[in-house]
Amino acid sequence: MKKDLPEVNEAGPFSLGDNDSMAILSPPSLNPINMRLILNEKDNKRMEVNKMINFLIGATILFIAINLFYFFSNKTYKKSTFSSALFLKLFFVLLGVLVGFTFLYYLLSMKETIIVQSLSSRKPIEPTLLNLFYFSGETLLSVGYGDILPIGPARFFAIIESMIGILLPTAYFMKAIDLSNQSKHK
CATH class of the missing domain: 1.20.5 (Single alpha-helices involved in coiled-coils or other helix-helix interfaces)
Structure with a gap:
């Protein structure tokens, strides 16, 4: 039907x-x-x-x-034996280094391109303070996501910044251990 x-x-x-x-x-x-x-x-x-x-x-x-x-x-x-004073001192010193390198990268970016997206494409990343602060933070803290790469003179300063980022906390822990040992002997 x-x-x-x-x-x-x-x-x-x-x-x-x-x-x-x-x-x-x-x-x-x-x-x-x-x-x-x-x-x-x-x-x-x-x-x-x-x-x-x-x-x-x-x-x-x-x-x-x-x-x-x-x-x-x-x-x-x-x-x-954790020292709050030492921790805060380390935090503010690292923050100061982070901001200092951010402005250093900003000044370098006024002369030429210093950060790119990848080495193969070399697509420049806009050098805003936020981008440079992010790059400085990932360099100082040895995160290295790989989304921003330094080129030119910024490479040298990135190496210096990453060394500071490794050595400062190491010195902090060495000092904390030394303070701990001193307090145990007293």
């Missing part, structure tokens, strides 16, 4: 019918007013997602801060 299908004329299912103009009706979702509503809904959803992400970032930072507070206020930590 055949079911009767609706007649579709030559203009297609959205035609006006017998009208010779054969104008095609647009689906309701494509009309300009509906498009604005859809875009506004997407913007609202994006704003809600951004608010949630910002909240989660704040909660994560708070979680990290609470863990650090717990570590430094813990009785076991207080009985250890």
Whole structure:
């Protein structure tokens, strides 16, 4: 048994019918007013997602801060030979070195390109303070992600910075061990 299908004329299912103009009706979702509503809904959803992400970032930072507070206020930590003063001194010295090398790289970048995306493409990376701070941080802390590479005179300074980044914490731990040994002998 055949079911009767609706007649579709030559203009297609959205035609006006017998009208010779054969104008095609647009689906309701494509009309300009509906498009604005859809875009506004997407913007609202994006704003809600951004608010949630910002909240989660704040909660994560708070979680990290609470863990650090717990570590430094813990009785076991207080009985250890860890020196807070020495730690803070190391932190601020490393931060100062990081900022100093950031400005050094910035000054070098005023003369020529000093950081690129890869050695094969040599696509220059914009020398903004944020990019240079990031590069300086990954060099000082010996992270070396490989997404930013130094070229020219920046290579020499990157080696110096990475040596400082290795030697300063080593000197810190040596001093902490020395202080620990001195306190045990007393």
